Amino acid sequence: MRGIIAPRYAYFAEYRFKYLLEPEALLAKFAGERRQFVEAIINSSSRARTWCTVDFDALYQQHQAERGRVVKALDWFQEKGWIELESKQMTEVYALLDASFDSEALSTELHGYFQQQEASEIARIHAMLALFATDHCLSQRLAAYFGDEQAPERCGHCSVCHGQVAHLPEPPPLQPLAEHNLQSLCGTFIQRHQALKGFTPSAECLTRFLCGISVPLFTKLKARGIPGFAALEAYPYAAVRSWAAPPL
Ligand SMILES: [Zn+2]
Numbered sequence: 001m002r003g004i005i006a007p008r009y010a011y012f013a014e015y016r017f018k019y020l021l022e023p024e025a026l027l028a029k030f031a032g033e034r035r036q037f038v039e040a041i042i043n044s045s046s047r048a049r050t051w052c053t054v055d056f057d058a059l060y061q062q063h064q065a066e067r068g069r070v071v072k073a074l075d076w077f078q079e080k081g082w083i084e085l086e087s088k089q090m091t092e093v094y095a096l097l098d099a100s101f102d103s104e105a106l107s108t109e110l111h112g113y114f115q116q117q118e119a120s121e122i123a124r125i126h127a128m129l130a131l132f133a134t135d136h137c138l139s140q141r142l143a144a145y146f147g148d149e150q151a152p153e154r155c156g157h158c159s160v161c162h163g164q165v166a167h168l169p170e171p172p173p174l175q176p177l178a179e180h181n182l183q184s185l186c187g188t189f190i191q192r193h194q195a196l197k198g199f200t201p202s203a204e205c206l207t208r209f210l211c212g213i214s215v216p217l218f219t220k221l222k223a224r225g226i227p228g229f230a231a232l233e234a235y236p237y238a239a240v241r242s243w244a245a246p247p248l
Contacts, residue, residue, distance in 0.1 A: 004101050005094040012087035015054040015074060017045070021082040029082075040065055041073065051086075122238075135165045174234060177243040185210060185228040186244075192221050207241040 019026070023042045030038050040063040045052035054074070059065040078085040127145075134141055138158040143151030154161050186201075189209050193201040201209070208215055209223055212230025223229055232240050 008093045013089040017083040203245045206244045
């Protein structure tokens with residue numbers, strides 16, 4: 001990220017545990033200051049039917065218990081077989097090294113960078129498919145790809161040299177995209193997007209919806225449950241995108 005941020009550390013934001021030993025029995029194993037500390041963990045963790053959620057904020061504010069010490073204690077209890085411990089929501093922490101960047105310019109630059117990455121990845125896949133189906137010696141083609149101009153025209157060993165040219169299967173016939181109705185496939189999705197974000201989804205976003213490619217936003221929109229999700233997953237992404245491109 002251009003020296004703007006730097007990764008620092010990662011931690012689990014949420015811990016919950018289940019007693020394998022009654023809390024009183026667990027507490028009885030400790031004395032003095034440690035007993036107070038363990039008691040604070042037990043008392044501040046809200047207990048649902050079986051699982052207790054650790055409240056790090058309360059532990060810190062009311063008992064000056066440092067997060068690191070609490071986690072260490074929980075790990076120790078688990079090791080001893082006194083509790084079953086679960087951690088989740090891995091959180092990455094970054095330091096902001098330079099706050100004076102132009103976010104508009106940076107997002108334009110990043111978007112351009114990812115578009116370029118996407119285009120080169122797609123070109124690479126096409127080059128690979130072309131190689132599979134080539135009627136030229138495979139060894140010669142590979143050598144040429146890696147810049148070796150000295151390789152013989154025919155290696156005499158590969159499948160092509162043995163007269164077996166691979167034929168990739170044709171994609172299954174599909175109803176022309178023009179016969180689909182964008183509005184009826186995406187209507188509900190567009191409404192929900194508008195309600196949450198305040199604007200109409202981009203053609204890129206619609207294409208992901210229609211092709212069934214999940215992005216973080218779709219979790220918030222519960223997009224998987226909306227009719228039309230993945231309705232066009234059998235079609236090439238680029239074809240769906242150019243079909244969805246005209247503004248609605
Ligand atoms: Zn060959």
